[in-house]
Amino acid sequence: MPGHHPARSRRPTERKGDVRERAILDTCEALLAQKGHDAITVGDIAEGAGITRGALYFYFGSKQEVVTALVARTVEHLWERSRATAKTDEPRQAIAAAMQRTVELWNEHGPVMRTAIDLSLTVPEIGELWSHTADLFTEAITAVLERAGVQAGTEPDQASAMARALCWMIERTFYHASQEAREKLQKASSTCEHIWLTSAGLTA
Amino acid sequence: MPGHHPARSRRPTERKGDVRERAILDTCEALLAQKGHDAITVGDIAEGAGITRGALYFYFGSKQEVVTALVARTVEHLWERSRATAKTDEPRQAIAAAMQRTVELWNEHGPVMRTAIDLSLTVPEIGELWSHTADLFTEAITAVLERAGVQAGTEPDQASAMARALCWMIERTFYHASQEAREKLQKASSTCEHIWLTSAGLTA
DNA sequence: ATAAAAATCGACGTCGTGTAGAGTTTGAGG
DNA sequence: CCTCAAACTCTACACGACGTCGATTTTTAT
CATH class of the missing domain: 1.10.357.10 (Tetracycline Repressor, domain 2)
Structure with missing residues (x-):
């Protein structure tokens, strides 16, 4: 699931993307505490993570992949x-x-x-x-x-x-x-x- | 749920719409036996019941109302x-x-x-x-x-x-x-x- | 037979998804 | 310090499903 580019996992320094990825998942978890998963939009998650929809699709292929x-x-x-x-x-x-x-x-x-x-x-x-x-x-x-x-x-x-x-x-x-x-x-x-x-x- | 026009229930002869209404529910039940409810489209139900999408919305206000x-x-x-x-x-x-x-x-x-x-x-x-x-x-x-x-x-x-x-x-x-x-x-x-x-x- | 009510249709506007391509930032090596 | 490729980001677009609207046809009651 870590982006479309494999072999990024074991890097000495933590890539900016790793932080974003975690932010996306954290946001998703926070949102799930408020509304049901189908009331959540990809835009919501992106916004919560501080990026745009387009950027989110760099990390995950779909909303389902996120959850x-x-x-x-x-x-x-x-x-x-x-x-x-x-x-x-x-x-x-x-x-x-x-x-x-x-x-x-x-x-x-x-x-x-x-x-x-x-x-x-x-x-x-x-x-x-x-x-x-x-x-x-x-x-x-x-x-x-x-x-x-x-x-x-x-x-x-x-x-x-x-x-x-x-x-x-x-x-x-x-x-x-x-x-x-x-x-x-x-x-x-x-x-x-x-x-x-x-x-x-x-x-x- | 019987259409947007109340007080149709107790009629001597059975309206055409009552048949359709049952057909819609029956179709919906049949479809649910095949796919999950969110894989089912309003068009599917309408088609199965022999009407168009537009006609279905005369009987039910939404897909959720049907189910x-x-x-x-x-x-x-x-x-x-x-x-x-x-x-x-x-x-x-x-x-x-x-x-x-x-x-x-x-x-x-x-x-x-x-x-x-x-x-x-x-x-x-x-x-x-x-x-x-x-x-x-x-x-x-x-x-x-x-x-x-x-x-x-x-x-x-x-x-x-x-x-x-x-x-x-x-x-x-x-x-x-x-x-x-x-x-x-x-x-x-x-x-x-x-x-x-x-x-x-x-x-x- | 006729007029009101019931039923049907096709076209339209909206929203959310996922894709495409162009542009910007980052960081390792010369 | 410069460069270049990878990592990252964005805006714009195409598509599919939903629900609405007004026009039109069919049923039904009298």
């Missing part, structure tokens, strides 16, 4: 943090940690996450990114369920299938909660955690 | 069927019946349901329709949970909040499943049912 790059940036951040989290073997701790991480991510990047979900069907690249993320999450949930004693397997009442459904539950619940007040995210998180625990057979 | 009307039609069908379902007091039966009904609805109108969800944020009218539907569903789930012994209340681990999360889980799971093969819906339904039962404390 795709933004989603990619955010999702990579998410993956990083996932890897950085210490793996605990104890199910209850693992669940609590995962939910806490999720709250933080949605607090920081709610609008981008929502946009990613909205566009994951219409923009294949974003769909790819997001479904991969969902897979990672689902695998993590599956592992916890199995460790807690749920039978492994893909049948409707076994770990894999249940993890999928729980993943969607969390996604959707946070999606809605992140549109409202900040404390809603905490409550939503608690509810999801409770259902997750119950599904794992770990009734408090 | 809003379509969603309204579908959602009303959904409400009707909900009311028609006999209320059982036995939680297990109630859950099974609700899920069965949901499978049928998504089988028949999957593309419209997905579109409604996609647009419920950007189109306020659709948002209204869908959130009302979700509320009905959530209330029903809440009732079942309480009858099964879950403590009533809105705290994160009480019936209302759990019902909300379960509602989103079902919505999202069906949303994804309905894009794939028909049998996926059945499996998805079984998984949701299992989690619902578990959350209600009704472990098989």
Whole structure:
């Protein structure tokens, strides 16, 4: 995505364009916090970044490419943090940690996450990114369920299938909660955690 | 939504326009089964309905109004069927019946349901329709949970909040499943049912 | 049969997108 | 310091989709 001229990434000094590129993505993220992505015009983004429409098309081939790059940036951040989290073997701790991480991510990047979900069907690249993320999450949930004693397997009442459904539950619940007040995210998180625990057979 | 000329609904003979209006909605639904709503053009719909763009604007003020009307039609069908379902007091039966009904609805109108969800944020009218539907569903789930012994209340681990999360889980799971093969819906339904039962404390 | 209401059409103005080509700035090497 | 190519920026244009308008034809009621 970095301009049409490859091999610019590893330069000693930071090119002016790198700054612009970041400014474009930052502006886009800021705008997404205000209006829906289809209410945003390329002119808006360019203006916010301090350049003209024409100049923006030097960096990105289209509006979709801009938001795709933004989603990619955010999702990579998410993956990083996932890897950085210490793996605990104890199910209850693992669940609590995962939910806490999720709250933080949605607090920081709610609008981008929502946009990613909205566009994951219409923009294949974003769909790819997001479904991969969902897979990672689902695998993590599956592992916890199995460790807690749920039978492994893909049948409707076994770990894999249940993890999928729980993943969607969390996604959707946070999606809605992140549109409202900040404390809603905490409550939503608690509810999801409770259902997750119950599904794992770990009734408090 | 019936044209710009109100009070046409209750007429002895069916106006030509009523047929056209239905044709437009039917065409729109058919198209939604093929492409995403933003890949559909007003010209496409008009052509499918056998009229020109100009004529379509006699019936609906905009493309959004068309799809809003379509969603309204579908959602009303959904409400009707909900009311028609006999209320059982036995939680297990109630859950099974609700899920069965949901499978049928998504089988028949999957593309419209997905579109409604996609647009419920950007189109306020659709948002209204869908959130009302979700509320009905959530209330029903809440009732079942309480009858099964879950403590009533809105705290994160009480019936209302759990019902909300379960509602989103079902919505999202069906949303994804309905894009794939028909049998996926059945499996998805079984998984949701299992989690619902578990959350209600009704472990098989 | 006729006049009002309903329905249809083609042409037009607007807005947002993406492209093209011309011009300006930057910085590495002579 | 000069030069030249790459990096960057801009204005102008072409296109497609939307929604509007006024003229015209078809239906319907009486």
